[in-house]
Amino acid sequence: MNFTVREALSDADWSNGCELLQKVYVSGGYPVAESAVQFMVRDRLEGEGEFLLAVRTDGVVIGAVLFLHEQSALRQLAQTGEREFRVLAVHPGARGCGVGEALVQACIDRALLANAGGVVIWTQPTMLAAHRLYERLGFLRALDRDQRDPRGFTRLVYAWRS
DSSP states (O other), rough: OOOOEEEEEEEHHHHHHHHHHHHHHHTTSOOOHHHHHHHHHHHHHHHEEEEEEEETTTEEEEEEEEEOTTTTTSSSOTTEEEEEEEEEOOOOOGGGTHHHHHHHHHHHHHHTTTTEEEEEEEEOTTEEEEEEEEHTTTTEOOGOOEOOOOTTSSSEEEEEEO
């Protein structure tokens, strides 16, 4: 599958990227639909980081992730010298084709360009494919940074060091 990773540039990019996030997370049973509609929208995400999209050659958005700015209000984990990404999503039809890996690598590359010493992410215990992806890319579990989520599960923290 041919695709490129780039930042969202247009209204259509933002619309398609946010729609993908909502569909992937809600259909996966992660947030309730009303929560996704409130959080995974341009008004909430824009300005908080780089909204990166995986886009097929025909223009279809097949993946998205938000690489947070160092001072983003959406930061939950990043400590001094670290960067964080949130809401990684890959269209079900594009899974296993390297889309998630390319998006995470784009976050790592941006962190390195910013001279960050590491990258952090949290994931839910049931997101096994995400765990495997992070581990394959060199992320390690940071057990001491795990957090209890108000929804009743433990946020599993993964950290990558440069």
